Amino acid sequence: MIEVEGLTKHYGAVAAIEDVTFRMAPGEIVGFLGPNGAGKTTTMRILTGFAPATRGRATVAGYEVHARPLEVKRRVGYLPERVPLYEEMTVAAFLRYVAEVKGVGRGIRRAEVARVMARCGVDEMAGRLIRNLSKGYRQRVGLAQALVANPPVLILDEPTVGLDPRQIIEVRKLIKALAPEHTVLLSTHILPEVAMICERVIIIHQGRIAAEHRVDAAGPSLEDLFLRAVSGDAAA
Amino acid sequence: MINTWAICKREFAAYFLTPIGYVVCGIFALIAGLGFRALLLEYARMSQAPTDYGFTTVPDFGEFFLHPYLVFAGMIVVFLSPLITMRLMAEETHRGTAEQLFTLPLRDREIVFGKYLAALAMLAVMMLVVGVHLAIVAYFVDIEPVALVCGLVGVFLMGAAFLSLGFFVSCLTRTQITAATVTFGLIMALFFAGNMAENLPEAQEIAVEGVGPLQPILIGGYRVIRTLLQQLAADAHLEELTLGVVRPQDVVYHVLFAAFFLFLTFRALESRNWRA
Ligand SMILES: Nc1ncnc2c1ncn2[C@@H]1O[C@H](COP(=O)(O)OP(=O)(O)O)[C@@H](O)[C@H]1O
């Protein structure tokens, strides 16, 4: 569903990511784990067609991102790290706008918006101005926006950052329920989050893939993997 | 097409979900209203005692009221236009919503036209004020409706041209205040260029000595530059239109102006996909 090969992105002299390569099968939930500044956001921005890569190929849902951006964008729901919302709109108006742009037909637009609002638990906020929402609700509206039109691929950049513990649990549950219907790539720098939600983890450190592993209780603990990866002596 | 409409609707609504739409329309209605009143009173005085003002008969309504009023309205539109266009892209960049905008299944042209249409719709709202003023005079004065429509369209075209300039600038800046300031500066520069050109002497008047065969070339070049500068001046192209005369070059000027900056806007958006 997602194929990344030799992806490299330079900002001037700085290499944000270097030769990133990985694959995801349909229906997988994969955690993209790495410390701050590792290159998670950069990778996701390339996958969603927001920014071009310096080198390398990314294919999402069968389309090369740089060559067929529109086809990719039709199939990807994206929750950026800095949840982008139009402050002056109400939640429902904002989601209706997203639905219209994503090509949800006029007749079923209202129902689709109601569906994602219910799924993300923002239905009682439908008439509120986004500017007045708490951080937790903003995050959920961001998630709802990604879910509109039910795209097969979801790319979520640190979806639980800034939430309180109860909200974190709810959002994690919500994301876990998205598979196997959706292929989900979510980034995080929180170890237990990966253990809780994901089937597989890709560890990125200083712009390079440091390790790739199935998440299962029997194998080595995530902590060990992560520490080995970021301390540099684990060439995956 | 549907997407262009969706963007346009959201953009236009945003003007009136925030104070900016009311502020711009309010200021315009106020200043245009004051100008309308002052110019109308002035014309009334002139027509009551034409000889005091050096006329032999009642001065022409088109030339002595309509024309100055429309030029005045056009100037206010142009100088308020940075406030309409400043948010178009800079706000998205600043708030981070650009990241959503550019990852939704939208083509660049849908984004550009949607946003530009919303700005034009704001301009149309401002034109309603001018429309009301013109309707008032049309009720009292016997005047060709065509002349009124012509004038209105002239002001609209000029506004549309400057909106495209501001839109382009908004694509290059990260904050609205920078976008507005830079646009304002460019508008001033355009007007100064026009005024400067008007004060340049005719080609024949400049005596160039001792260059021999180069003389005709220099004079020719000077003539071209002088004409270009004069043509660049946006207000020059409003003159005839507001007198009720439609000259193709005036319409073409504004349309080309808008097309040029919309094209640059496209390129500015496209540049984000260039591999660095
Ligand atoms: N626009 C940019 N200009 C320059 N450097 C950048 C830019 N965006 C990201 N970087 C750098 O690229 C690296 C990776 O950043 P990022 O992908 O945001 O990491 P993460 O999301 O894993 O925290 C960091 O060192 C960051 O400073």
Ligand SMILES: [Mg+2]
């Ligand atoms: Mg990040």
